[in-house]
Amino acid sequence: MQAVPDTFEHPLDAAEFKRPAHREGVELYRAHIVRHAFEPHTHEAFGLGAIESGVERFRYRGEEHLAPADTLVLMNPDELHTGRAETNAGWRYRMAYLDAPVLEELSGERGWWFAEAVRRDAPRAQRVSRLLRQLWHAHEPLTFDGLLQDLVDELRPAARRAAPARDGALPRFAPVIELLRERLAERLTLEDLAAAAGLSPFHFQRQFKRAHHATPQQMLMALRLFEAKRRLAAGDAPADVAAATGLADQAHLTRAFARRYGVTPARYQQQVGTRPRR
Known part of the structure; x- marks a missing residue:
């Protein structure tokens, strides 16, 4: 079911x-x-x-x-x-x-x-x-x-021809975003992310939220689900996608994907014309 x-x-x-x-x-x-x-x-x-x-x-x-x-x-x-x-x-x-x-x-x-x-x-x-x-x-x-x-x-x-100057905090957190992308399947701690930014844990969390309008956990889940979407479009099986992106299981992937994109992983693959690789 x-x-x-x-x-x-x-x-x-x-x-x-x-x-x-x-x-x-x-x-x-x-x-x-x-x-x-x-x-x-x-x-x-x-x-x-x-x-x-x-x-x-x-x-x-x-x-x-x-x-x-x-x-x-x-x-x-x-x-x-x-x-x-x-x-x-x-x-x-x-x-x-x-x-x-x-x-x-x-x-x-x-x-x-x-x-x-x-x-x-x-x-x-x-x-x-x-x-x-x-x-x-x-x-x-x-x-x-x-x-x-x-x-x-x-x-x-x-459209404008050039992006406006970004908040100085955003480049500082680029190593944090990169760390999240590289280690989607791992259970990172606030201390891990703060160390990448060179800040104390809760000071980092406050500054990150102010810069990105999201907590580190919200950013992590967004990155996980975007990577899941990319892998599903490439034909990866949902169970493999869940494991690769740090989600608990296929049911977790299904719930989280539908909440963010409005369709289930299986329906998404059907819509974009890919079939899971076995």
Whole structure:
């Protein structure tokens, strides 16, 4: 028996991923969410999308945001975020997740950065929604790539050419993030992480949370689940993925994955067209 079913508890909740077979570094997503609340997670890619109906509430970079219908949602890589409905009818939205090198190739520019997580531009949001729908249904690689170019061109006015100067604490914690990535399957202590930052344990924890808007444990779980998502897309079996990412077992992976991405590992592999390797 699965710990989490392939569908949400609420009959109107639904989420689906899709990856084009010919284009690495691109993932499409569509969902209608009424009751589900997404726990802190990351896609480690640019998240570019639009709200089609309803209102989403999400926490991003330490602030609460409301995204109503016909607004753009623009997220930078490596940023933890949540998500839940603000209205009784939930919210419907579409996203494209583009790895930074892919976005750089498409735009011909380096250093794209979005200062606004929610941008109120109804005509542009409607055009982005239409492009995302067309991308979802595009079967020819040439058609898909042309639409992807149109999407990036449409969002160009919303982007800055260079990321703003980051909080000085963030580079200091880069060795900590790297340690977490390298040792996902291990039971690290606060002292282990503090030593990597050269701080006392609780001083480190306070400073880390202030810089990343998440505790070290929340960051660890987000990194574990992103790595699980990457391994699942590559065809690793869920049981092997759970062991490799430090989760207790396959049931733990199923629960944690569904809370952050809205689908079970098995359903995700089915949606993106991979089968577990034996």
